[in-house]
Amino acid sequence: MRSWRIWLAAILLILTTSAIAQDLYMVRSGMAFPEAMVALQKAIREQGYTLSRVQRVDLGLKSFGFKTDRYRVVFFGKPAEIEQLGNKYRDLVPYLPLKIAIFAEGDETLLLASSFHHLRPFFKQPALGKQFDTWEKDIQRILEQVRLAD
Amino acid sequence: MNRRIRFFCAALLWAVASTASAQGVRPDGEALYQQNCAACHGSDGAGGVGVPLNLPDFLAVASDRYLRNTLRHGRPGRVMPAFPSLTDEQADAIIRTIRGWSDAPAPVYDSVRLKGDARRGKQLFTEHCAACHGDHGQGGAGTGVTFSRPREAPIMAPALNNPGFQQSVSDAMLKATLLRGRRGTPMSPITALGLTESDADDLVAWLRKLPPDERLARTSQSPIIRMESPYGFEETLDNLKKAVTARNFHIIREQTLDSGYVKAGKENKRQYIVYFCSFSFLNEALSVDPRVGLFLPCRVTLQETDKGIELVTINPESLSHLFNNSELDKYCARMHRLYSEILEEATL
Numbered sequence: 001m002r003s004w005r006i007w008l009a010a011i012l013l014i015l016t017t018s019a020i021a022q023d024l025y026m027v028r029s030g031m032a033f034p035e036a037m038v039a040l041q042k043a044i045r046e047q048g049y050t051l052s053r054v055q056r057v058d059l060g061l062k063s064f065g066f067k068t069d070r071y072r073v074v075f076f077g078k079p080a081e082i083e084q085l086g087n088k089y090r091d092l093v094p095y096l097p098l099k100i101a102i103f104a105e106g107d108e109t110l111l112l113a114s115s116f117h118h119l120r121p122f123f124k125q126p127a128l129g130k131q132f133d134t135w136e137k138d139i140q141r142i143l144e145q146v147r148l149a150d
Numbered sequence: 151m152n153r154r155i156r157f158f159c160a161a162l163l164w165a166v167a168s169t170a171s172a173q174g175v176r177p178d179g180e181a182l183y184q185q186n187c188a189a190c191h192g193s194d195g196a197g198g199v200g201v202p203l204n205l206p207d208f209l210a211v212a213s214d215r216y217l218r219n220t221l222r223h224g225r226p227g228r229v230m231p232a233f234p235s236l237t238d239e240q241a242d243a244i245i246r247t248i249r250g251w252s253d254a255p256a257p258v259y260d261s262v263r264l265k266g267d268a269r270r271g272k273q274l275f276t277e278h279c280a281a282c283h284g285d286h287g288q289g290g291a292g293t294g295v296t297f298s299r300p301r302e303a304p305i306m307a308p309a310l311n312n313p314g315f316q317q318s319v320s321d322a323m324l325k326a327t328l329l330r331g332r333r334g335t336p337m338s339p340i341t342a343l344g345l346t347e348s349d350a351d352d353l354v355a356w357l358r359k360l361p362p363d364e365r366l367a368r369t370s371q372s373p374i375i376r377m378e379s380p381y382g383f384e385e386t387l388d389n390l391k392k393a394v395t396a397r398n399f400h401i402i403r404e405q406t407l408d409s410g411y412v413k414a415g416k417e418n419k420r421q422y423i424v425y426f427c428s429f430s431f432l433n434e435a436l437s438v439d440p441r442v443g444l445f446l447p448c449r450v451t452l453q454e455t456d457k458g459i460e461l462v463t464i465n466p467e468s469l470s471h472l473f474n475n476s477e478l479d480k481y482c483a484r485m486h487r488l489y490s491e492i493l494e495e496a497t498l
Binding site: 022023024026027028030050051052053055057071073075077079082083086090091093094095096097099101103105108110112113114118119122147 | 184185188189190192193198231372373374376403405407408409410411412418421425432436440441443444446447449451453455460462463464468469471472473474
């Protein structure tokens, strides 16, 4: 009696998740940079992640004529995941922790993250595949939450 | 068994029917636009990484067919992605939203090829158009509108040789675009340059012959660069820092991988990250594509494994594909070279 249920669940999953993989996730927030940054940090925490660091990418940009120097990369992860995966999959380490770039465009803010689509062919371990699925869903939820926040 | 199969089929039918009916509801074009397009084209179509879509002169010459095809094909290598997963109804809803920004009715064109003189068109193109659109129509350096980045023009000229553009546009729409220009952008009507309607035919004939860019073969690249070090941990770290600063990079931060995730003092010191950066490189790369900051500043990880000490980085060449931006290829190639050199020197 159990097997048909698994099949049904699998088919439902295929039908309801969009089959086309996206490489990058990018959203626009109508909020100014400082507010969008607060919303992002809140969304990251609410999704169950620890924010480890906000890295400036814009050091010295203004001296090159940029009108804004508001460009940061926000790093986040779950402590147990970082420790275990960082130990077990050494080749994945350059892609850890997770990150979202956030930068100002006029008085709005853009947020950007990468999917794991391009890594999947190289990391075929099923457990890691599931981990990528989870991260992709969580990252998209975080971005959606910021996009819809006001 | 039989009952189970019947039940299974019924459930399957139900699943198919319910997703189909979910799509039967008239999709919300505004919401779909905000979700899929606004990040690049602006919430109101004023542009961003993408060109503006709300200009009256653009909407007066763009047919629904052009919009639909552009959305389907994207612009390979020119940032604009293809959207194969949107349904026809969703695509139409987005197009209605875009149409809503202007009162101009949607034009309809035939697909007749114009019979201009391509050789003359080429001369006219070199004289009047190449300064903005590039020698072979490859487009300006960078895309879209300049909001916060210093660049040559307020709006960068699109790539006219792009296969996504060529597949979407008809000769008649090209001609209409040339004769009308786009007020509010650097693109003026060709009549303002003293050119005539028959010159437009010649130009269109040449635009159709523009050679597409040669793409680097997009073979699947390994996502990382790794080198093993014959030295101990401390010595390799020292070598790494020397190799980085020898190339005029500033080291901006050093930390363990788990820093911020475990209590201070409990970190694993044998998985160590060095971040570094060059302002001029950063500045150049960000003006081509503001999105590359996601992979900056540069970073090398030093780690101890069962086999010994190794240095790993991302492979920048596996990224240009991610951004769908062929202009980034050369920056990614440069970054690849740099990372490889640094790793080699540190482990030599």
